[in-house]
Amino acid sequence: MLVGNETDLPYDRPPLSKEILLGEEQPRGLMQRSHDAFAAQRIDLRLGTHIARLNATAAHVETQTGDLIPYDSLVIATGARARTLPLPIASDPRVLTLRSLADARALRGHLRLGLRLAVMGAGLIGLEVAAAAARQGCLVTVLELADRVMARCVPSRISARIESWHRAADVQLRLSCPVRDVRAERDCLRIATDTDDIEVDLLLVAIGAVPNTELAQETGVAVQDGILADECGRTSAPSIFAAGEVARILQPSGHYKRFETWQVAQYQPISVAHAICGVDKPYLDLPWHWTDQYKHNVQIIGDCGLGLEWLEREDAEGRLAALGVDPDGRLQAAILIDNGREVTPLRRLIMANRPIPRERLLDAALSFKQLHVA
């Protein structure tokens, strides 16, 4: 049985901040399957059903309307929700967040030529919304606390490149710009920053996601910014598993990590399904995610954390590979711009985990595939 509190048939989220906002009603990338497709797999799909409580001792969950659903194995795959603005104005109809298809359709309903839109947060979702809104003719201002965009997941030179795309589209980027207050006026929202006030028609708050861990927490399942899970998705409680973005997964390094990516939602549950059937199939995929902004595709593989030196290879057509090398000369991460062809060769080079001389990494005559074989 698959229980979810949304009323839409299950879908992939990436198009929500891209094609949907550009006006496509049913983009192919939503991958929405029919009721029949679930029935054919003998999946009893219960939409619009919120699970209010979990009783691990009795091994059942309780829906909001009081129905009890017993289980032998329970997978908690509750994902995350958009972090909201910690101000009373968060409930104003002109202050939006983006997580669900319903949110995306609501946001799209507002976008029009000349709309003054502020986007708070220059992470992936904020920037994708800014790009889509600018293409729809909105006057977009992005407000970001850090001194550069996507500061959490790319090095500064890549941030600078992404910033240039937005500036070219007349998006106002206000970096190092904390939002002090937002006030409702009759015909606009007034956003106070340290230097001035900005008047806008609409504010999209894109300041991160909060994992939906409450069910687990209330039952005493170990939670720490995500439900703690081993490599196979087992939680601290027997018969309870955590899948996808809500899981904080044990890494080979011994640390736990939570991933906000399509990849973890697509592939980690395969390990969970194996574990339920008593088969160990650890989820060890190299982290990978992408963002599409304007005509550009950015792919990020590996862990771009601190302590890496970044080398760049770029060809005449502007296809870029930024290579994150650790102090031992091992490739740990890579960022590819409009260069998806190199994802697999670089993933293999990272997995090989051996030092590579920097002249070879930078030698444009050597393909990454050749480097791996060599």
Place this chain on the structure above:
Amino acid sequence: MAWHDVASVDEFEVDAPKVVQVGEVPIAVFQLDNGFFAISDVCTHEYARLSEGFCEDGKVECPLHQACFDIRTGKALDEPAEVDVATYPTRVDRGIVQVDL
């Protein structure tokens, strides 16, 4: 149906497809061990040109989100694509690779 020229046999390199546009349809033609194979150049997930992707062992990966297709059968092998790409017959005529559409 008609045969359209793609390129001469010796212009092909391993793992580097040639693209022909037939009317509205871009087609990517690959040389594999056992001959030439033609598939639609457009990924069935969103929109990307497969000819710009990584190819190896008879498979091509979409450059945008890494969906993977079998070049011989057009079959979608890995998410996020689930719909196969169209395939087209090929032949070699006096040293010229041709595709039928």
